[in-house]
Structures are given as C-alpha cells and as structure tokens.
Amino acid sequence: MNSKTQDLCAGSGKTARGVVLATLAVGFGLPLVLLAAVLLLSPLSKPAMLMAALGAAGVNVSGWSVTGQYVAWIVAIAVLALILLSFGAVISGMTVWWEMRVSSRMQSRVGYNRVGAAGFFQWIADAVKLLLKEDLVPADADALLFRAAPYFVLTGFGLVFVALPFGESLIAADMNVGIFYITAVTALIVVGILIAGWSSNSKWALFGGMRSAAQVISYEIPSGLAAMVPVMMSGTLSMQGIIRSQGAWPWEWHAFTNPFALAAFAIFFVAQLAEGNRTPFDLPEAESELVAGYLSEYSSFRFALFFLVEFGNLWVMSAIAVTLFFGGWQVPFVGPEAFAAARGVGDLPGAAWWGLQILSMLVFVAKTLVVLNVVVWVRWTLPRIRVDQMMTLCWKYLVPIAFVVFVATLLWQMLIARLPVSATVSGAVMFAAAVVTALLFFRQTRQNISAVGDRVDFTNW
Amino acid sequence: MDKLILRRVDQSNEEMILNFGPQHPSTHGVINFLVETDGEVLKRAIPDVGYLHRSIEKIGEIVGYPGFMPYTDRVDYVAAMFANEGYAMAVERLLKLEVPARAQWLRVIANEFCRIASHLVGVGTMTMDIGAFTPFLHGVREREVINDLIEALCGARMTYNYHRIGGVAFDLPEGWRDKALAFLDHFDKFLGEFDRLISFNEIFVKRLANVAVIPGPMAVNYGLVGPNLRGSGVDWDVRRDMPYGAYPNFKFDVPIGKGFFGTTGDCFDRYYVRCLEMAQSSRIIRQALETLPEGEISAKVPRNIKPEAGEALARVESARGEMAYYVVSDGTNKAYRVRVRTGSFSAMCIIEDVSRGLMVADLVALISSLDVIAPEIDR
Numbered sequence: 001m002n003s004k005t006q007d008l009c010a011g012s013g014k015t016a017r018g019v020v021l022a023t024l025a026v027g028f029g030l031p032l033v034l035l036a037a038v039l040l041l042s043p044l045s046k047p048a049m050l051m052a053a054l055g056a057a058g059v060n061v062s063g064w065s066v067t068g069q070y071v072a073w074i075v076a077i078a079v080l081a082l083i084l085l086s087f088g089a090v091i092s093g094m095t096v097w098w099e100m101r102v103s104s105r106m107q108s109r110v111g112y113n114r115v116g117a118a119g120f121f122q123w124i125a126d127a128v129k130l131l132l133k134e135d136l137v138p139a140d141a142d143a144l145l146f147r148a149a150p151y152f153v154l155t156g157f158g159l160v161f162v163a164l165p166f167g168e169s170l171i172a173a174d175m176n177v178g179i180f181y182i183t184a185v186t187a188l189i190v191v192g193i194l195i196a197g198w199s200s201n202s203k204w205a206l207f208g209g210m211r212s213a214a215q216v217i218s219y220e221i222p223s224g225l226a227a228m229v230p231v232m233m234s235g236t237l238s239m240q241g242i243i244r245s246q247g248a249w250p251w252e253w254h255a256f257t258n259p260f261a262l263a264a265f266a267i268f269f270v271a272q273l274a275e276g277n278r279t280p281f282d283l284p285e286a287e288s289e290l291v292a293g294y295l296s297e298y299s300s301f302r303f304a305l306f307f308l309v310e311f312g313n314l315w316v317m318s319a320i321a322v323t324l325f326f327g328g329w330q331v332p333f334v335g336p337e338a339f340a341a342a343r344g345v346g347d348l349p350g351a352a353w354w355g356l357q358i359l360s361m362l363v364f365v366a367k368t369l370v371v372l373n374v375v376v377w378v379r380w381t382l383p384r385i386r387v388d389q390m391m392t393l394c395w396k397y398l399v400p401i402a403f404v405v406f407v408a409t410l411l412w413q414m415l416i417a418r419l420p421v422s423a424t425v426s427g428a429v430m431f432a433a434a435v436v437t438a439l440l441f442f443r444q445t446r447q448n449i450s451a452v453g454d455r456v457d458f459t460n461w
Numbered sequence: 462m463d464k465l466i467l468r469r470v471d472q473s474n475e476e477m478i479l480n481f482g483p484q485h486p487s488t489h490g491v492i493n494f495l496v497e498t499d500g501e502v503l504k505r506a507i508p509d510v511g512y513l514h515r516s517i518e519k520i521g522e523i524v525g526y527p528g529f530m531p532y533t534d535r536v537d538y539v540a541a542m543f544a545n546e547g548y549a550m551a552v553e554r555l556l557k558l559e560v561p562a563r564a565q566w567l568r569v570i571a572n573e574f575c576r577i578a579s580h581l582v583g584v585g586t587m588t589m590d591i592g593a594f595t596p597f598l599h600g601v602r603e604r605e606v607i608n609d610l611i612e613a614l615c616g617a618r619m620t621y622n623y624h625r626i627g628g629v630a631f632d633l634p635e636g637w638r639d640k641a642l643a644f645l646d647h648f649d650k651f652l653g654e655f656d657r658l659i660s661f662n663e664i665f666v667k668r669l670a671n672v673a674v675i676p677g678p679m680a681v682n683y684g685l686v687g688p689n690l691r692g693s694g695v696d697w698d699v700r701r702d703m704p705y706g707a708y709p710n711f712k713f714d715v716p717i718g719k720g721f722f723g724t725t726g727d728c729f730d731r732y733y734v735r736c737l738e739m740a741q742s743s744r745i746i747r748q749a750l751e752t753l754p755e756g757e758i759s760a761k762v763p764r765n766i767k768p769e770a771g772e773a774l775a776r777v778e779s780a781r782g783e784m785a786y787y788v789v790s791d792g793t794n795k796a797y798r799v800r801v802r803t804g805s806f807s808a809m810c811i812i813e814d815v816s817r818g819l820m821v822a823d824l825v826a827l828i829s830s831l832d833v834i835a836p837e838i839d840r
Binding site for chain 1: 500501594654664823
C-alpha cells in the first residue's frame with residue numbers, strides 16, 4: 001500500500017471517542033439486544049412455557065379458553081418471527097460493512113470510513129438513502145409482478161430464520177423436518193428472482209432471471225445431496241438434532257468424523273455459493289455482462305430488499321454449513337447434562353442456564369463468522385465462471401461426486417456400526433490434516449506477501 | 462430516419478437483438494454492439510462505431526503544427542505518449558529535423574512508462590470483465606505511481622502533451638531517476654504477484670483459453686496490430702522491425718502468443734502477451750535510465766513551423782499496436798491533411814467475424830482482450 005492510502009486509512013484513528021463508543025455500542029448492542037429478545041422469547045414459543053410465564057407475571061391464564069391460549073401463543077410466535085427477521089436484516093447490514101472493509105483491505109482501498117467509526121453505519125445510511133429514492137416501475141413492465149417480486153425474495157429469506165438455530169435453545173421452531181424445510185423455503189427466492197427478471201420487460205433482466213433459474217435449480221441437487229450426508233450421520237432432519245449428534249471438539253464434528261462428509265461440505269459450500277448468487281457464480285447479476293441482471297430495472301427500497309436478502313443469505317448459508325458440518329453451537333466441556341442441570345426443575349430456567357445459552361450463541365456466531373469470512377475472501381479473489389461452465393461443473397462433477405459421497409457415507413455408517421472407533425480415528429486424522437492445511441495456507445500467504453517486499457501488517461485495519 | 466446499421470440486422474427470425482452498449486459497463490467508453498443472440502449464444506455482434514468522433518484529424522488541418530500536439534493526447538487518452546510521439550515524428554520527417562539523443566532517450570522512458578500504465582489498465586479491465594475486481598484495483602494502484610512519476614515529468618497525469626516537434630518539453634526533474642528505479646524494482650515483483658493472483662487462476666484461464674481464437678493469417682488480413690497481432694503468434698513489433706528513435710540501442714524481447722494454455726491467438730494469449738510486455742518495458746526503461754546521454758532535450762525548431770510541401774508517414778508502436786501518422790504539407794504553417802491510423806479501429810472490425818457462435822460472456826472477454834479504447838476507434 002502506498003503512503004497516500006496509508007495516510008487516508010490512518011484517519012480512522014482520529015475519530016472522536018464519542019463516535020467510536022457509539023459505534024461499538026450499536027455494533028455489539030443491536031444484535032445482542034435482538035438476540036437477547038430471541039433468547040427470552042424462544043422458550044416462550046412453547047405453549048406450556050408461555051402460560052407458565054404469563055402465570056408468573058401475574059396474569060390469570062387459568063381462566064382463558066383454549067382459543068385464547070392459542071391466540072396468545074400465536075402473538076408470541078409472531079413477535080418472535082419479527083425479531084428474528086430484524087436480526088436477519090441487521091446481520092445482513094453488518095455483513096455488508098464487513099465485506100466492504102475486508103474487500104477494501106484486499107484492494108488497497110480506503111473503503112467505508114465516513115459514517116461512524118470505521119464507516120460502520122454506512123449500511124444504515126445506504127438503507128435510508130434507498131428508502132428516500134423514487135420507487136420506479138418501468139412503463140412497459142408487468143407492474144403487479146414487478147412490485148411483488150421482492151416480497152417473494154424477502155419471504156423466502158425470512159422463513160429460513162424460523163428453523164435456523166442460534167444456540168442450545170435458541171431456535172424459533174425446532175421442526176423435525178428442519179433442513180428439508182430450509183431447502184424448501186429458500187427455493188422461494190429463485191421464484192422472486194425469476195419474476196423480477198420476467199416482469200421488468202428488459203432483455204438484460206430476462207437474461208439474469210433465466211440464468212438464475214437454471215443455476216439455482218441445478219445446484220439444489222448437489223446441495224441437497226450433500227446436506228443428506230450429515231442427516232444420515234445423525235439420523236434426523238431436525239437442525240438441533242443434527243447439532244446434538246455432533247460433539248463440541250473439532251474432531252467430533254461431522255466434517256471430520258467421516259472423510260466423505262468433508263467432501264460433502266466442499267460440495268455444499270460450492271452449491272450454496274451458486275444458490276446465493278455469489279462470485280464465482282454471480283452470473284445472474286454479472287455487471288460486466290448483463291449490466292445488473294435481474295436488478296437492472298429496480299430502484300429504491302425494492303432494490304434494497306434484494307440486496308438485504310443477498311447479503312443476509314451469506315449469513316444463512318454460513319449458519320447452515322456450521323450447523324450441518326461444524327458442530328453448531330456445541331460448547332466444549334458443556335454437555336446436554338450440564339444444560340439440564342443448569343436449567344433446574346422449575347417452570348422457568350435458572351440463571352446459569354441463561355449464561356450457558358449466551359455462551360452457546362457466541363460459539364455459533366463465531367463459527368459462522370469464520371465461514372462467512374471465507375465466502376467474502378472467495379468473492380474478492382475469484383473471477384466469474386461462464387454459464388456453460390457453471391452447468392458443466394454442476395451436472396458433470398458436483399452431482400456425480402455428491403452421489404458417490406452419499407453412497408460412501410452409507411457404507412461408512414455401516415463401518416461405524418461394526419467398529420465405532422473408526423469415527424474417532426477419522427476425526428483425529430482429518431482434523432490434523434485440516435490444521436496442517438490451514439498452517440500451510442498461512443505460510444504461503446506470508447511468502448506471497450514478502451515476495452513483493454511487503455510485510456504482514458494489521459496496524460491500519 | 463432508420464439507423465443504417467439496423468438494416469444489417471436480420472429481423473425475420475425470433476432471435477433476440479440486444480443493444481450491447483453504448484452505456485454498457487464492459488464496453489469501456491461509448492461503443493455499441495448490435496448483438497443477435499439465441500439465448501446465451503451469439504449469432505454475431507455487429508460493432509457500431511462513431512459515438513466518440515471528435516474530428517481530431519480535421520482539427521489537425523485547422524490549427525498550426527505545434528498547436529495540434531495537445532489534441533493528439535485525445536486520440537488515445539489511455540496511452541497519450543504514443544499519439545504525441547507519432548505526430549512529432551511525422552512533422553520532424555517533414556522538417557528533416559534531427560532529434561537530440563537525450564530527447565530520444567527521454568521519449569523512450571516516457572513511452573515505456575506509458576505503455577506499462579496502459580497495459581495495466583488493459584489487463585486490469587480485462588480481469589474486471591471476467592468478474593474479478595481485485596486485480597483491476599491492484600493494477601490501478603501501480604498505475605497511480607506511474608501517474609505520479611509522469612506528473613513530475615510533465616505536469617499532467619493523463620493527457621501528457623510531453624513530446625514536442627524536435628524533442629520533448631521537459632528534462633527529468635531532480636531525483637526522478639531514483640524514484641523511477643525504485644518503482645521498477647517494486648513493479649517487477651508486482652508482476653509475479655499479479656500472475657499468482659489472477660493470470661494463472663484456474664477459472665480465469667478456463668474463461669479465456671481457446672476462446673475467440675484469431676489465427677495468425679486472419680489477424681494479418683484484418684490488419685490487427687500490436688499485442689493483438691502478437692497474441693496471434695505473428696512476430697511483428699515496429700520498435701524492433703522498423704526501428705525508430707532510441708529503440709535500436711536497447712535489448713528487449715518481443716513476446717508473442719504461443720497458446721500458453723490453449724490455441725495460439727485465443728483471448729488468454731492476447732492477455733498474457735500484455736503481461737509479458739510490461740516486464741520488457743521495465744527492462745527497456747532500466748537500460749534507458751542507465752545509458753541516458755547528456756545534452757539538449759530539443760532540436761532548434763523555428764517558431765513558425767512551415768515545412769516544405771510534401772508528405773511524411775511515421776509509425777510508432779503504441780500500447781495498442783502500430784499507430785501511424787500521415788501528414789501532408791502544402792508549404793503553409795498548417796497541415797494540408799493529417800491522418801491517424803489506429804489499432805483499435807481494425808480490432809473493432811474483426812469482432813463481427815470472430816464473435817460468431819460465442820457466448821455473451823465470451824463477447825465481453827473478446828472485446829476486452831482486444832483492448833479496444835473508444836476514442837482511438839473514432840478519433
């Protein structure tokens with residue numbers, strides 16, 4: 001980085017202390033408040049717990065009819081869903097900020113540095129700006145579909161949060177078909193994109209919509225097959241069930257206890273990149289080919305909704321990957337007994353239980369951020385593949401490999417049934433291999449940096 | 462009135478006709494293509510030029526000889542040094558002027574820096590068109606240093622107006638040589654980093670190798686020049702084969718396309734020839750700075766330039782290939798005719814033939830691999 005850029009970056013050090021404090025307060029406070037609300041409300045999403053809590057609060061619930069109890073329960077669920085969606089939006093905004101900061105460092109740029117410390121509030125400023133813009137509908141567009149498309153996308157995105165775990169008890173609804181449900185509702189996003197592409201009455205948008213349909217539908221197959229691997233290993237479709245069947249330590253994670261699961265993770269990761277329209281699969285909105293793809297004609301808040309979903313999906317895909325392959329929220333040294341013991345026997349759990357919940361949430365968020373960061377790195381490093389290469393990669397490579405991995409996992413499960421120690425051996429060996437790979441990666445990075453005469457330097461971050 | 466070009470489009474079938482430009486992000490300036498597509502596959506792309514025509518050649522006949530020099534910057538604003546030099550050389554031939562050695566050397570130094578800057582933009586925008594944004598900004602970051610150097614040399618960062626009829630405008634500022642050498646030391650390492658970052662990236666190679674192949678004979682027939690011609694495996698460089706200025710004094714290789722990852726003449730060859738040329742430019746600048754002679758920076762030129770009636774042709778190897786200035790004098794202080802032959806125009810002509818059967822994404826790769834610059838097409 002040359003000295004000019006460095007001087008500009010150093011400007012962030014001169015930010016007033018009040019601004020830094022406000023930024024830190026909002027940056028940590030907003031998600032924490034929202035998650036705390038989820039934490040408080042999610043146990044209440046069970047009718048019995050809700051009634052007990054209302055009873056404890058001094059409301060005479062015994063006099064309520066069954067319908068009344070249901071109404072109270074539905075209200076609690078709706079509030080919970082709203083908070084989850086807000087959390088999704090906040091996370092999506094913060095992802096934008098994180099991505100822009102990382103990318104500006106990768107590209108020797110200054111990046112966000114105006115609104116708040118380190119430009120943290122840029123996503124809020126952007127959203128406000130987009131809200132104030134004119135909501136334009138092209139003259140010859142199919143106005144109804146054009147207006148409706150963002151809602152499909154937002155619905156598909158919002159519904160995912162219902163079954164997305166954040167901690168031991170932090171899940172809006174732990175369905176017994178969790179991962180299946182998530183795969184199903186995310187398909188709504190492509191419907192929205194296709195509608196957007198078609199209704200815009202623009203050739204570029206149509207190109208983008210068609211590409212997106214071909215891409216997302218194709219990649220659902222390897223993605224679904226890869227997601228079946230951890231499902232088979234844990235014997236349940238429930239998100240919490242999959243996490244509970246893994247251990248807290250890395251060598252107990254699905255990704256490592258079965259060598260084929262690591263391959264499945266690779267397939268899942270690539271397929272999710274494609275489904276989320278992320279580089280190298282950002283063909284539907286390839287700006288150098290299709291101007292802006294299906295977004296070409298959108299402006300104002302409808303555009304913002306598409307963007308919110310796109311960046312929120314980053315979080316969603318990382319969270320799903322962590323759930324399926326990397327042990328989710330499992331905290332080392334804290335087993336299910338510890339949670340049960342901390343909960344106590346009363347109607348409402350004890351203080352220690354709440355502490356453990358927060359701990360599990362932090363573990364989950366940390367793991368998700370690591371995966372998310374990899375996605376950001378990938379986006380700002382790789383070029384885009386061509387549309388036929390995208391199809392070839394899916395049908396000729398990912399789908400067959402996913403089938404092989406699927407069958408191999410079946411055989412592996414039979415081996416484990418006979419020889420339970422093989423899971424531990426595989427876990428240890430694969431984890432060691434992963435650590436060595438990571439170390440080699442960092443060594444190579446270091447060498448690459450020193451080869452141009454630079455040094456590893458985090459001071460201007 | 463119907464646009465003439467629309468008559469060329471076959472409207473009898475159900476193929477989609479797309480206006481690829483003039484405000485398309487990857488046409489880099491105002492170029493339009495009428496694209497007939499069948500889904501993702503192109504039937505053909507018809508280039509539609511003329512959006513940036515500024516009558517520069519006509520201006521050359523209206524203003525006096527020295528007065529035209531700043532206008533030549535606008536012929537190719539990404540590599541303005543060569544446009545300056547070509548015009549200066551043509552008028553010097555008309556005047557039968559001998560340019561002092563130091564001026565020749567300074568011209569080479571400035572030109573080669575300009576070539577690096579232009580190629581950085583060329584390969585950078587190419588990576589951006591393929592979808593990788595980071596290499597472009599790395600390239601522009603290095604170009605920024607070159608801009609600073611050239612600004613120190615002549616006060617301008619883009620439209621240099623550095624060359625003069627009979628020499629150059631300014632001598633090297635104090636300490637410039639050390640700064641330039643320090644940058645070149647860094648830049649040679651940067652080229653390796655750039656290759657690691659993008660050139661040999663699997664996706665990048667797969668996107669460019671074997672795409673839009675222009676065989677050598679076809680390139681010659683269409684009059685391609687410069688890196689585009691050399692990318693097709695034709696070994697031709699004006700700097701070496703028709704030496705001018707100080708170039709015979711320096712050792713450098715002329716990289717040609719060998720089908721690095723596919724067929725000779727594919728997009729990757731055209732891309733990588735530019736990367737290799739940057740290393741050679743750096744080599745030339747080092748030699749020139751090493752052997753820079755003392756002396757005048759400009760020949761004695763009369764204030765009122767009035768060449769004898771006659772004509773002169775000067776060819777220079779621009780960043781975009783051979784650039785020829787043809788100047789006709791009628792004995793007055795204004796040229797009778799100025800004609801500029803530029804590489805981008807012939808590169809545009811070949812697009813229609815090469816684009817048959819490509820995909821939309823390949824068309825973007827083809828346009829950027831030819832490194833077409835809008836002002837150079839139309840002038």
